[in-house]
Each structure stands twice: as C-alpha cells, then as structure tokens.
Amino acid sequence: QVQLQESGPGLVKPSQTLSLTCSVSGGSISSGAYYWNWIRQSPGKGLEWIGYIYNTGGTYYNPFLKSRITISVDTSKNQFSLKLSSVTAADTAVYYCARADNWKPNWFDPWGQGILVTVSS
Amino acid sequence: QSVLTQPPSVSAAPGQKVTISCSGSSSDIGNNDVSWYQQVPGTAPKLLIYDNNKRPSGIPDRFSGSKSGTSATLGITGLQTGDEADYYCGTWDSSRSVSYVFGSGTKVTVL
Numbered sequence: 628q629v630q631l632q633e634s635g636p637g638l639v640k641p642s643q644t645l646s647l648t649c650s651v652s653g654g655s656i657s658s659g660a661y662y663w664n665w666i667r668q669s670p671g672k673g674l675e676w677i678g679y680i681y682n683t684g685g686t687y688y689n690p691f692l693k694s695r696i697t698i699s700v701d702t703s704k705n706q707f708s709l710k711l712s713s714v715t716a717a718d719t720a721v722y723y724c725a726r727a728d729n730w731k732p733n734w735f736d737p738w739g740q741g742i743l744v745t746v747s748s
Numbered sequence: 749q750s751v752l753t754q755p756p757s758v759s760a761a762p763g764q765k766v767t768i769s770c771s772g773s774s775s776d777i778g779n780n781d782v783s784w785y786q787q788v789p790g791t792a793p794k795l796l797i798y799d800n801n802k803r804p805s806g807i808p809d810r811f812s813g814s815k816s817g818t819s820a821t822l823g824i825t826g827l828q829t830g831d832e833a834d835y836y837c838g839t840w841d842s843s844r845s846v847s848y849v850f851g852s853g854t855k856v857t858v859l
Contacts, residue, residue: 674785674793674836676848689847723792731840732848734783734798741792 629654631724631739638745639718645711645744649724656705657682662727663707664735665698667720675720679727680707687730714746751776752837752851759857764827768854770820770837776849780840782820784813787834787853796835797822829858 635647649663656663665677678688680698688696697710711718721743725735753771760766770782782800785793795804797813800820812823820837837851 673853674838674850676838676850690845691847731780733781734795734804735785735793735838736795736798736804738792738794 629726629737631726631737633722633724633739633742635742635744637743638747639714640748641715641746642713645709645714645718645746647709647722647724647742647744649707649709649739651705651707651726655702656700656707657702660728662730662732663698663700664725664727664732665709666723666725666735666738668723668741669717669720672720677709677711677722679730679732681730716746718744719746720744751841751849752839754835754837754851754854756852757855757857759859760827761859762827762829765823765825766827766856767824768822768835768837768856770822770851772818772820772839773843774818775843776818776839776841777815777820778818779842782813782815782837782839784811784820784822785836785838786831787836789833793836824856827856827858831856832858 630652632650639645662679664679680686680700695712700707721741723741725738758766784797786796787793800815801813810826814821835854841849
C-alpha cells in the first residue's frame with residue numbers, strides 16, 4: 628500500500644523559497660503511470676491544486692502559481708519535491724502531496740498527512 | 749475563489765440522508781469527471797468517489813455520486829456521527845486557466 632509523507636521547514640521568511648519533499652513508500656515512484664502532485668490548503672480555507680510531476684520529469688503547474696513553482700523528482704530516493712519562490716503570508720498553508728492517475732487527474736489517492744508551512748518574519 | 753460552487757453546510761439527524769451539490773460549467777464538470785473527498789478536521793482529505801460515481805475499495809455504499817450536465821451530487825445515506833467532516837468536489841478545468849479545481853467545500857453536521 629503506497630504511503631506519502633511530506634517533510635520540510637515549518638517556517639519560512641517572506642520573500643524566501645519554500646522547499647518541501649514528499650517521500651513515497653510501499654511502491655516505486657517510477658512504476659505505473661502515476662502523476663505526483665502538490666496541493667495546499669490555507670488555514671480555514673479550501674483546497675488549491677499546485678501542480679504535478681511524472682516519473683520521467685514532465686511537469687504541469689497551476690497557471691496562477693506557475694511563475695513561482697518548481698517540482699522535481701528523485702527516483703533514486705523515491706521522492707519528489709516542491710519549491711515555491713518569493714513567498715508571502717498568502718502562501719501560509721498546509722501542503723499535501725498526493726498521487727493522481729492521469730495527466731488530467733481523475734482522482735488523488737493517497738494523500739500525505741500534510742505539513743503546515745507558515746510564512747512569517 | 750473556487751470555480752466549483754458547493755453549499756457551505758448541510759445537516760441531518762443520524763440515519764438520515766444528505767446530498768451535497770457541486771455546480772460548475774461546461775469547461776469543468778460539463779466535460780470532465782468529478783471526484784469527491786472527505787476531510788475530517790485535522791486530517792488529510794480522503795478519496796470518496798471518482799469518475800463521478802465510482803467508490804474506491806473500502807468506501808461503504810452509503811456514499812454515492814452522480815453527475816448531470818454541469819453539476820454533480822454527493823449523497824450520504826444512513827448518516828453516522830463519523831460522517832461529520834468537510835466534503836470537497838473536484839474536477840479538471842479545461843478553460844483558459846487549464847488546471848485542476850476544487851469546490852468551496854461543504855461542512856456536514858450530524859445533529
């Protein structure tokens with residue numbers, strides 16, 4: 628059974644770069660036609676899709692965040708990562724990683740437990 | 749601001765039924781499949797329904813989904829206290845802002 632786990636700093640200063648990693652266990656990130664996603668949820672708010680990466684390195688990002696996002700994959704470590712640059716308080720959120728079935732996702736499953744990242748000086 | 753509109757809250761007594769609507773447009777729900785997620789406070793979302801009406805293994809048949817035109821509906825029958833959670837719909841948005849979008853979320857309260 629595939630499981631995902633987010634890790635990274637819980638506090639980032641404004642204008643700096645947020646960096647998170649999602650570790651995949653119970654299955655290889657390289658096997659199967661899956662897409663590896665980042666999704667966030669601001670405190671008390673709804674869900675916002677950030678983007679995904681395929682095991683070959685192909686990516687697709689939310690157009691509203693595209694200029695600040697980089698998602699990468701390290702198949703040797705069975706991990707994928709998110710970098711979000713020039714952060715502001717509006718980027719404070721719980722960040723989730725999740726697996727999707729398609730380049731045009733029909734579902735996200737499973738999800739990681741999430742990691743709260745606060746942007747503050 | 750969410751592209752998909754859901755009622756902020758619904759409630760019912762234990763054992764009763766609730767339905768949650770998710771309203772979109774021809775560029776999202778109208779041309780793409782819908783999935784539904786349950787989020788118990790303090791936990792990650794969990795997939796409940798995919799491809800409009802399919803349940804993943806382990807999801808009880810008390811949960812059902814349907815889609816018609818540019819709207820989708822999640823139904824929960826035999827409501828239980830453990831069903832108290834936020835529920836989100838989601839789908840691909842094929843408009844100029846091509847992206848995956850989620851609904852605004854609905855809080856289900858068991859009275």
